[in-house]
Amino acid sequence: MKFANIIIDISHEKLDHPFGYIIPEELENRIFAGTGVMIPFGRGNRQIKGYVIEVTDKPSFDVSKMKKISSVIEGAVEVESMLIKLAWWIKENYGSTMNQALKTVIPVKNKVRAKENKTIVLNMTKDEALEKIEQYTKKHATARIRLLKELIDNDNISRRLVTDKLNISDSTIKSMEIQGDIVVNADIDYRNPVTVTSQPEYDIVLNNEQRCVAEEIKKTMNFKPSKFPNVHLIHGITGSGKTEVYMDLIDYTIKNGKSAIVLIPEIALTYQTVMRFTRRFKEKVSIVNSRMSAGEKYDQFERAKKGEISIMIGPRSALFTPFKNLGLIVIDEEHESAYKSESVPKYHAIEVAQKRGVDT
Numbered sequence: 136m137k138f139a140n141i142i143i144d145i146s147h148e149k150l151d152h153p154f155g156y157i158i159p160e161e162l163e164n165r166i167f168a169g170t171g172v173m174i175p176f177g178r179g180n181r182q183i184k185g186y187v188i189e190v191t192d193k194p195s196f197d198v199s200k201m202k203k204i205s206s207v208i209e210g211a212v213e214v215e216s217m218l219i220k221l222a223w224w225i226k227e228n229y230g231s232t233m234n235q236a237l238k239t240v241i242p243v244k245n246k247v248r249a250k251e252n253k254t255i256v257l258n259m260t261k262d263e264a265l266e267k268i269e270q271y272t273k274k275h276a277t278a279r280i281r282l283l284k285e286l287i288d289n290d291n292i293s294r295r296l297v298t299d300k301l302n303i304s305d306s307t308i309k310s311m312e313i314q315g316d317i318v319v320n321a322d323i324d325y326r327n328p329v330t331v332t333s334q335p336e337y338d339i340v341l342n343n344e345q346r347c348v349a350e351e352i353k354k355t356m357n358f359k360p361s362k363f364p365n366v367h368l369i370h371g372i373t374g375s376g377k378t379e380v381y382m383d384l385i386d387y388t389i390k391n392g393k394s395a396i397v398l399i400p401e402i403a404l405t406y407q408t409v410m411r412f413t414r415r416f417k418e419k420v421s422i423v424n425s426r427m428s429a430g431e432k433y434d435q436f437e438r439a440k441k442g443e444i445s446i447m448i449g450p451r452s453a454l455f456t457p458f459k460n461l462g463l464i465v466i467d468e469e470h471e472s473a474y475k476s477e478s479v480p481k482y483h484a485i486e487v488a489q490k491r492g493v494d495t
Contacts, residue, residue: 137163138194139204141174142233144184151232153188155195157203166190168219171211172204184208186237188219212241212433215440215457217494224490231480239480242423242452243433253294255308257286258318267316278303279311286317294319337415341383345376349383356384358391358462364489368469381465382415385446389419393462394445398484400473401425401450409448416446423449423456451476451484454491464488 140153156174158166166172170187182205194201222236229236257264264283271279281301285292297303311317341349352367371377385395399408404424412420421435421444438444440457447456451474454464466474466485474484 136192136198137166138191138201139166139172139187140189140191140195141172141185141187141204142237143174143176144186144234151226151234153195154185155201157194157198157201158190159203162204162207165207166204167213168216169213171208171213173206173208174204175202186219186234188223188233212243212436215459217491218455218457220494221455221487221491225480225482225487228486229480229482236480239476239482240455242455243429243436252322254291254320254322255282255286255294255297256291256318256320257283258315261287278307279316282307282311283316291320335414339379341379342376345380345383349380349387352384353387356387356391356463358388358393361493364492366489377467378411381467382412384463385416385465388463389416389445391462393460394439394447394458395463395465396453396456396458396461396488397446397448397465397467398453398474398488399448399450399467400471402473403468404448404450412446412448419445421447423447423453425450425452454484454488461491464492 137158139156139158141156142153143150154174154176156172166187167190168187172185172187173182174185175181176183180202218240219237222240223233225231225239226233226236231239259267264287268280268283271283278301282297282303285297285301294308297308298305308317308319312319348369355365355367369377369380381397385397388395397412401424404422409420409422421438423432423435427435435444435447436457439447440459442459447453447458466488469485476482476484
């Protein structure tokens with residue numbers, strides 16, 4: 136039998152501690168640290184939402200008095216266990232509830248349905264397709280004939296084009312797919328806020344002073360777990376080339392199989408700033424900011440979890456990008472007040488970054 140310690144989704148200090156629940160056998164493979172669940176709570180056993188913060192073989196109290204988890208919340212974002220640990224630290228250090236801290240480290244609360252690009256391809260040879268056309272001609276199946284003729288001339292066709300321009304119904308497409316005439320392929324179309332255009336190749340060479348700073352920092356970057364954060368302060372006036380040093384360190388980090396987060400005050404997160412990074416790192420870069428839609432934000436964090444990007448640029452919320460192999464956090468203009476949250480939990484991004492750097 137397995138058990139889960141759960142924080143309930145109510146921001147009240149008297150309830151701000153884990154509650155123990157039994158994990159039903161049928162849910163054991165679906166529940167782990169970070170899973171959103173529905174649980175019976177209180178005397179009336181009303182159903183409320185909670186977050187699993189730990190799965191254990193040891194019950195927190197008398198099993199005979201423990202209740203079972205009702206269900207897993209479909210569509211809830213799975214919080215990485217390292218971010219749950221970070222949320223607990225935020226809660227302890229900034230005077231918030233655990234629930235408030237969890238909602239801080241989960242910038243996107245729910246899954247957003249992915250956009251898909253569906254294409255249709257022929258599932259037979261062209262000769263076989265011609266034979267099929269003869270069969271469908273006898274049955275006066277004109278829609279199927281139109282689609283097969285189009286696929287003979289084209290390797291693949293957008294599903295939207297098939298329904299809109301060829302006037303072929305969804306039911307016809309489904310029927311032909313079941314019969315094996317065609318195959319419908321679906322590729323996820325991530326909402327990408329960064330467009331990598333044909334830009335001039337990055338050809339900036341560090342000067343002697345920049346190179347010296349970068350190399351001295353690299354000597355301390357062994358990417359091994361440590362009890363203490365490895366912190367460096369780069370001091371330089373505007374235009375002195377700090378960004379070039381950042382990029383050299385990021386390049387070093389990526390070559391060592393790690394990822395990087397670049398925090399920038401939102402007011403300074405301009406198109407020109409992002410383009411400097413994309414010139415160097417191309418499709419490895421993404422951004423997150425308050426102007427993006429929930430779908431865009433969700434997609435960027437999904438890309439980070441899957442390792443499809445290596446660099447996330449953004450304001451405070453970028454700090455909680457779920458990279459599994461984080462190796463570097465850059466905080467540009469670290470003196471800016473924008474790094475201090477004005478809402479509960481009133482955390483300081485610089486302090487949280489140091490904590491995340493240690494626990495990663």
